[in-house]
Each structure stands twice: as structure tokens, then as C-alpha cells.
Amino acid sequence: VNSKVFINGKFLDPDQATVSVFDRGFLFSDSVYEVIHVDGNKLFLFEEHIERLKRSLSELDMDFPNYDFLTICQELLKISPVDYGGIYIQVTRGTQQPRSHFWHQKKLLPNVVAFAQSIKRPEKKALKAITYPDLRWGRCDVKSTSLLANVLAREEAAKNSCDEALLVSSSGWVSEGSSTNLFVCRNGVVKTPPLSENILPGVTRKFCLEVLNELAIPYKEEKLSKEELFNSDEVWITSSTKDVLPLESIDGIELKFEMENSLWEQVFNRFKEKKLKSLK
Ligand code: PMP
Numbered sequence: 001v002n003s004k005v006f007i008n009g010k011f012l013d014p015d016q017a018t019v020s021v022f023d024r025g026f027l028f029s030d031s032v033y034e035v036i037h038v039d040g041n042k043l044f045l046f047e048e049h050i051e052r053l054k055r056s057l058s059e060l061d062m063d064f065p066n067y068d069f070l071t072i073c074q075e076l077l078k079i080s081p082v083d084y085g086g087i088y089i090q091v092t093r094g095t096q097q098p099r100s101h102f103w104h105q106k107k108l109l110p111n112v113v114a115f116a117q118s119i120k121r122p123e124k125k126a127l128k129a130i131t132y133p134d135l136r137w138g139r140c141d142v143k144s145t146s147l148l149a150n151v152l153a154r155e156e157a158a159k160n161s162c163d164e165a166l167l168v169s170s171s172g173w174v175s176e177g178s179s180t181n182l183f184v185c186r187n188g189v190v191k192t193p194p195l196s197e198n199i200l201p202g203v204t205r206k207f208c209l210e211v212l213n214e215l216a217i218p219y220k221e222e223k224l225s226k227e228e229l230f231n232s233d234e235v236w237i238t239s240s241t242k243d244v245l246p247l248e249s250i251d252g253i254e255l256k257f258e259m260e261n262s263l264w265e266q267v268f269n270r271f272k273e274k275k276l277k278s279l280k
Helices: 023-026 046-059 068-079 149-161 203-212 226-230 265-280
Strands: 005-007 010-012 033-041 084-092 111-118 127-133 164-168 172-179 180-185 189-192 219-221 234-239 241-252
Touching: 005 068, 005 189, 010 068, 033 046, 046 084, 046 189, 068 172, 068 189, 068 203, 084 189, 084 234, 127 149, 127 234, 149 164, 180 203, 180 226, 189 203, 203 241, 234 265, 241 265
Parallel strands: 127 164, 127 241, 189 219
Antiparallel strands: 005 010, 005 111, 033 084, 084 111, 164 172, 172 180, 180 189, 180 234, 234 241
């Protein structure tokens, strides 16, 4: 595939696109990222992702890099079109040598990387999940590349032939998936954990809430216990590459989910329609 990687102002071949081993992103995960969804070679919710990137950077006291990310994304998609997938963007605090935990009074230049990636278009199919302890830090609202607790959880799901790991706090609250936000419904009412420092403010989560509003489906943003998860009629996950998908089992326990006439199907259909209109 004739793809390029954007790195600090240049579009390079993947094997030419390198950062120093003294980059703070590499040494400390001192960096933030976004994955902007692409469908039919068009961007979905671009501005929302850039707004979140700005917020993540500002929370970590990093400047927003002086690049036109829309042009970068469009250029990447021109070089290698993506039928379904995303554009990954990462901004690190920069390269600092010698290695040091703090950067006070050091003038660092951020390293900025972006590339397009294709993935298989998800099938309209219910997924399987496991539950897993939420071992993450106290600022999960910042989209940092410190994803060790997320990837360990997701790997455990993969080992169990599952598609996602739902993260449970030590007090028994379910916050979100390893890379998805979580919705449940019971007796026609939808519930999703509220925005807090314990979850990522998903752009797909927000879009899904807009869809619920349009369909006049009642919803609450409230904390969700593990027990409630298993007592729900439907459980859905949302993310930039999955849109909104239902679960059929958690920890090997069947949820008795029927796709036909489900609330999910209503939401999925409206989501698709609304998505097509907002692709750019
Ligand atoms: N939670 C976590 C921890 C994630 O990594 C992601 C994926 N970025 C999401 C939720 C879903 O967010 P979005 O809808 O913005 O892709």
C-alpha cells in the first residue's frame, strides 16, 4: 500500500518516519492522541476530535501544535484512500535529552505524527465482552497514550475470544470499555455512565445521545453497577471505529439479546442515517 506518515510537517514513507528514543512519548507516554473515524474516505466528527485533542493538550499543559489538521487528514486520505478506518494523530511533549522526569524550563518542540489506517468494516453483529478490573489512573478523561491498563484488559478479552473488556472499579462501578463507551437499557430507558475523570468523553457517545434525543428515547447519565449490567435488556458499546454495537454475552453469560425489534436496531438505523449526513 502506498501510504505515508505525516511527521512534523513532512509526509514520509513509513520506514522513514521515526522519532528519537529520547522522545517523552516513547519514554513516559507523555503524549496524547486521537483516532478520527473515516468512512468512504470521508471524515466523521472531525471538529469534535480536534476539540478533544485541544482539551487533552491543555490539561497536560502542552500547546496545540501549529498545523492545519484538516489539511493533513485530507492529504493522507488523498495519498491512500480509506474505505473504512481512521486517522491516528499523536502529539508528544517532545524530545528531551538526557532523560528526566520533569521538563520545567526546558523548551521542548512537540513531535506530531499522523497516519491513515484501514480496518475491516464491522459486521452488523452482536459482540462478546468480559469484565476486567479498571486499573487506570485518575484522569481517564484525558486521551493520553498511557494505555497499558487498557491494552492489558483488551488482550485478556482477546484471549477469551471476546471483542471488548468492560472496566470495573474496585467499588463495583462499570465505567466504560477498554476503547469504547458503554450504554445499557432496561424497560425502554437507556443509561450511560456520566462524564467524569473516570471515563473518556467519547465523541461517538455524544453522537449516540443526540440520536436518542432525536428518537425521543429517554436516557439517564448515571453511574452503572456491575450488577445492573447483567440485569439489563440490552448493552451497547460505542467508539469511533465501531459506531454503536450491541453485546450478546458478558463473561460468558448470555444477555438474551434479540437484534430484531431491539432498541439498539432503532438507534443503529438512525445513527447510520445521521452519520451519512455528517461525513465530510
Ligand atoms: N473510551 C476509551 C477508553 C477509548 O479509548 C475510546 C476510543 N477512543 C472510547 C471510549 C470511545 O471514544 P470515541 O467515541 O471518541 O472514539
